[in-house]
Amino acid sequence: MRVAACQMNSRGDKAANLATALDLLEAAAAEGADLAVLPEYFDYLGTDEGALAAAEPIPGPLSAAIGDQARRLGLWVLAGSLHARAADGRCSNASLLFDREGQVAARYDKLHLFDIGLAGQPSYRESATVGGGDRVVTAEVEGLRAGLSVCYDIRFPELYRLHMLAGARLLLVPAAFTRHTGRAHWELLLRARAVENQCFVIAAAQVGESVDGRACFGHSMIIDPWGEVLACRPEGVGIVAATLDLARQEALRAELPALANRRADVYRLEAG
Numbered sequence: 001m002r003v004a005a006c007q008m009n010s011r012g013d014k015a016a017n018l019a020t021a022l023d024l025l026e027a028a029a030a031e032g033a034d035l036a037v038l039p040e041y042f043d044y045l046g047t048d049e050g051a052l053a054a055a056e057p058i059p060g061p062l063s064a065a066i067g068d069q070a071r072r073l074g075l076w077v078l079a080g081s082l083h084a085r086a087a088d089g090r091c092s093n094a095s096l097l098f099d100r101e102g103q104v105a106a107r108y109d110k111l112h113l114f115d116i117g118l119a120g121q122p123s124y125r126e127s128a129t130v131g132g133g134d135r136v137v138t139a140e141v142e143g144l145r146a147g148l149s150v151c152y153d154i155r156f157p158e159l160y161r162l163h164m165l166a167g168a169r170l171l172l173v174p175a176a177f178t179r180h181t182g183r184a185h186w187e188l189l190l191r192a193r194a195v196e197n198q199c200f201v202i203a204a205a206q207v208g209e210s211v212d213g214r215a216c217f218g219h220s221m222i223i224d225p226w227g228e229v230l231a232c233r234p235e236g237v238g239i240v241a242a243t244l245d246l247a248r249q250e251a252l253r254a255e256l257p258a259l260a261n262r263r264a265d266v267y268r269l270e271a272g
């Protein structure tokens with residue numbers, strides 16, 4: 001299985017962002033990818049008002065455009081995340097998985113919303129415009145189970161442990177990680193999730209400036225279950241691709257049976 005992560009610098013122009021996404025999917029197919037992952041909010045990165053205005057129903061024109069491209073290229077596509085219009089006037093940070101026929105095979109709505117304020121840094125309040133999802137989602141891609149997640153989710157290992165327990169062999173992480181937190185934590189968190197769950201991690205990032213002094217860290221990467229970074233694109237718009245050695249993953253899981261060695265029988269807090 002060959003996978004690609006697409007790195008973007010999405011801004012306020014939806015049509016331009018979509019054009020870039022379609023081009024990168026084409027590049028991923030040309031690299032022989034079976035699955036291509038777009039970053040978080042590939043459709044739009046800008047102001048809160050702009051994000052709400054950009055939100056579309058699902059299905060809608062944007063999801064149709066990605067589905068058409070998936071079918072044309074015969075490619076599995078994780079439309080990293082996009083602003084999906086929600087009933088209460090807010091939106092959802094929604095990740096859509098398209099199969100090779102361009103059909104939506106799964107939808108995941110980001111669970112953990114990025115409401116943080118680090119001293120000396122721009123603050124973020126994602127929940128001002130976004131309602132969080134309420135479901136853990138895994139789906140089969142080419143017969144392999146994949147765990148769906150978005151960006152800030154990577155700080156919550158319990159989500160990925162559930163993916164692993166559901167049989168996941170791939171963890172998909174579209175992101176718009178900030179440059180500041182990214183420098184300190186991005187690779188560390190991604191590699192930890194790969195190692196502890198013995199999964200491949202495919203992380204597609206936003207890169208570069210957006211608005212109000214905000215900047216994204218880039219460093220899209222593909223990591224194997226041993227924690228090795230198979231491919232990384234530090235800066236710039238483009239793709240990274242890698243071939244996943246599935247037999248090596250099976251061998252590792254047999255040789256180092258962390259899954260079987262869990263102590264689920266004692267994993268609970270005693271009262272008091």
Ligand SMILES: O=C(O)CNC(=O)[C@H](CS)NC(=O)CCC(=O)C(=O)O
Nearest residue numbers: 114126151152176177178181210214
């Ligand atoms: O940066 C932007 O303009 C857009 N960012 C996003 O869309 C999202 C929600 S605000 N960013 C994250 O979840 C970053 C997480 C993160 O960076 C961490 O966990 O450290």
